[in-house]
Amino acid sequence: MTQPLDYLKETPSQTAGPYVHIGCTPNFSGIEGVFAEDLGVTMVNDLTEGERITVRGSVIDGKGAALKDALVEIWQADAKGLYNSPFEMRGAADPNFSGWGRCPGAMDTGEFVFETIKPGSVPFKDGRPMAPHITFWIVARGINLGLHTRMYFSDEDEANKADPILTRIEHQSRVPTLIAKKTGSEYRFDIHLQGDQETVFFDI
């Protein structure tokens, strides 16, 4: 007989449902006076280092309609490529940058918007630099398990071409689904749940 491994099973996921905003952004959903401010609204302040950018987009279903009940969270490194986390072992991140944002889709259009900074490069496990990217997590009614993906930047062509993950995608025609298009200081990143333009989602 061998010893039992005795690992526990992860708690199974359930959909966030249509009212995820009640719990995660109550002020946005009209429940005021419980929490002073919804979490994840503000990522930067006047002292945050780095290039200010706006990230805007929609989560789009299999028939081309924008979801109006999605919740999007992002997680990213600071301008020097460091994460504001106790599990960041490489150095201290910019204390004026949380690295985390949360945005509900607008009730009328479904659009999400993040005011943030452009992240620096972060190393892959073998030490090669990864192209600057923002990690996304998407939940909504009808999504049974939160979806992870990444957003890369259209003005980082060279870094994207050398990125250890983007280069690993077998169907290179799908790589553009991960690259946000720059206009001025704004990046557009639409997330397609299905169809020809289905975003590459990650099993992490």
Add this chain to the structure above:
Amino acid sequence: MSNEKKDNGAFMQRDRNWHPPAFTPTYKTSVLRSPQKALLSLDNTVSEMTGPVFGHNQIGELDNDLILNYAKNGEMPIGERIVVHGRVLDERGKPVPNVLVEFWQANAGGRYRHKKETYLAPLDPNFGGCGRAITDDAGAYCFRTIKPGPYPWPNGVNDWRPAHIHFSVFGQGFAQRLITQMYFEGDPLIARCPIVNTIPDQKAIDQLIAPLDMGNTLPMDSLAYKFDIVLRGRRSTMFENRMEGN
């Protein structure tokens, strides 16, 4: 001084057979919202091993008290008073401290405080339906609330959701991010719910059903339910983190 080593490795692979698949047509909304192409497998990089931190100072005194956090004029919400408590553990059974746990729910009549909610049951002027807590050093959290009611929803002609509380849990790395729902022991609607039944394995469903906990019930005050939450575990053998080694 603690001799506990801070694990900082990648998270164990998620068992996707234990979670609901994306495409579950009996839960109709999933039909147009489920990715159809294979996911790209990626062992965690530092982008997934790290995650945001929330401090106890961001949490207000009444944030884990849904009986009082929206009540007005010294009144209280109507319904069955309950305490919900449990621990956040990882797959290795280790407590996960300092984790933000957010919860939201319908009131005792099964009605959500949301402008798109269409159920006939009344709003409770003293119940908001949201709260949050941060786990302590033992991974424990607790809150008190009103037991939510079941409610009908327009999935099938006559589908009803069992009483449930939604949970959003962060963990220590972005790879652990999880949203789930807690159900109540003995509810006959659990087995009939299309959302519960997106989970293929009955043992996995059982993991979402909180038992009545008479040991923590407050006499003449509140019943208690215990709900432990398990997040992904970190690998303890870390070749990618030579700074601390193993």
